[in-house]
Amino acid sequence: MLILSTLVTTATTPLPWGQTTGIIMVVCNIIAIAIAKLTVQYPSSGPALPFSQFFGGMGLPGLLATTSLGHILGAGVILGLHGIGKI
Template identity: 50%
Template sequence: MLTSTLLAAATTPLQWSPAVGVTMILCNILAILFGRYTIKYPNAEPALPPNPVLGNFGVPALLACAAFGHILGAGVILGLHNLGRF
């Protein structure tokens, strides 16, 4: 019974396209912008080389923003796929 319910809820597989890639990139940029203004200690050690795009981010802040951006991007892409946009 549970297996048939899960199979009925399954959707078509998501095919990668440039729109999916652009969506992921935009979500990562949004996460970096969000992190730039909300992380309490963005320049924690080890530091990254100076970069005007990333500001004074250290490695921990950059990894945190990238991880959040990928989680956000996966949610947006799967949500749009569920709505039939991708």
């Protein structure tokens, strides 16, 4: 029971949003775009983006997919760092 109450307390502790949190999220999105550039078979399918060279030459569907992955990675990293007390 003590573990459950500790988990609930930790899970509901508010996470302060700041410059560090934003930088971590941006870095995770850049990592996700780099991973997608190396692994996606048809990255430029779908509607093109203006200045697509900034996004690894991807189309809109590829960008939405990779930034979704980047946000999942970023949330995990931010929550993990917050959980161990580094943020």
